[in-house]
Amino acid sequence: MHRIELTAEEVEQALTVVREALSRHGSVESPGFLEEATVYAHELPRRLRSFLNAFRLEEPSGVCVVAGYPVDDARIGPTPSDWRKPAEKSPPAAEEEVFLALCGSLLGDLFSWAHQRDGLICQDLVPIERDAGAMLGSGSALELVWHTEDARYSYRGDYIGLMCLRNPDAVPTTYASIDDIELDPERAAPLFEPRFVFRPDPSHPTDTGCERAPILFGDPSSPYLRFDPYSMDRPEDEEARAAMDYLARELDRRLTGVALRPGECLFIDNYKVVHGRSAFKARFDGTDRWLKRVNITRDLRRSRSARRGVAGRLVF
Numbered sequence: 001m002h003r004i005e006l007t008a009e010e011v012e013q014a015l016t017v018v019r020e021a022l023s024r025h026g027s028v029e030s031p032g033f034l035e036e037a038t039v040y041a042h043e044l045p046r047r048l049r050s051f052l053n054a055f056r057l058e059e060p061s062g063v064c065v066v067a068g069y070p071v072d073d074a075r076i077g078p079t080p081s082d083w084r085k086p087a088e089k090s091p092p093a094a095e096e097e098v099f100l101a102l103c104g105s106l107l108g109d110l111f112s113w114a115h116q117r118d119g120l121i122c123q124d125l126v127p128i129e130r131d132a133g134a135m136l137g138s139g140s141a142l143e144l145v146w147h148t149e150d151a152r153y154s155y156r157g158d159y160i161g162l163m164c165l166r167n168p169d170a171v172p173t174t175y176a177s178i179d180d181i182e183l184d185p186e187r188a189a190p191l192f193e194p195r196f197v198f199r200p201d202p203s204h205p206t207d208t209g210c211e212r213a214p215i216l217f218g219d220p221s222s223p224y225l226r227f228d229p230y231s232m233d234r235p236e237d238e239e240a241r242a243a244m245d246y247l248a249r250e251l252d253r254r255l256t257g258v259a260l261r262p263g264e265c266l267f268i269d270n271y272k273v274v275h276g277r278s279a280f281k282a283r284f285d286g287t288d289r290w291l292k293r294v295n296i297t298r299d300l301r302r303s304r305s306a307r308r309g310v311a312g313r314l315v316f
Helices: 008-025 031-041 046-058 094-105 185-192 238-253 300-306
Strands: 002-005 063-067 109-113 123-125 144-147 159-166 173-177 196-198 211-213 256-258 265-269 273-277 290-297
Touching: 002 046, 008 031, 008 046, 008 094, 031 094, 031 109, 046 063, 046 265, 094 109, 094 159, 094 265, 094 290, 109 300, 144 173, 185 238, 265 273, 290 300
Parallel strands: 002 063
Antiparallel strands: 063 265, 109 290, 123 290, 144 273, 159 265, 159 290, 173 256, 173 273, 196 211
């Protein structure tokens, strides 16, 4: 796994940048912060910038981890009972949100969906009691089956950024990379054709549309991936069904995981890796697993027709 551990000096440099950005803008949800995030990100430690730049350009791995950022467990307070953010301008974990956002801004631009979690840029991934048995990031009792994030959308993120604030039960984020599969060209051929129907996953409750597209695309010798069997129609023709099942089995065989520790950021290449989460027993008492999540696109222009304004980050 591609990984970097920040030194004490690098942590201090990062904290200075984070606190300056937070004092000026108050929140990662601020349009002003989003406009200047990349500028602030260029002031992060050079070794960190080089690390994330290599992850973006060279694709050395489907995931990478940035470790060493300090999280004060007492300062951030209890794990929230819901994803909705409190009314105050700067929540207790605002510094951690800014650090995640700045690291993500070295990979691209942050954005959000109008029909997902009120359009929040930085979202809390916490177990919610009413969702315990749901196939959602806010679930817990069920395994969150692996998937491409927001597979139904052409404007889906190139990367997903996760930051761990609390994980007392060492619940792993699971993942599998298309790069780890030696594809059989004949069996995989139908996967490169637009024979598959993608539908919105349960985190987009008001969207009822669909999109027909291939599962694999790009260079056939090192393809990109778009796959979420849980939110796809079963193909009508046998050849496409067999190809879909073949790839699912191969990904299942290579599924692994990483149990993030507080202060660790995991960046997932959403074009190379499917990801999920193991089931766990939530307590709903303020001590449960707590992650932050951001969506990152390498090309904000790609979604221009679905955003209101050139600098807008909300995709409708």
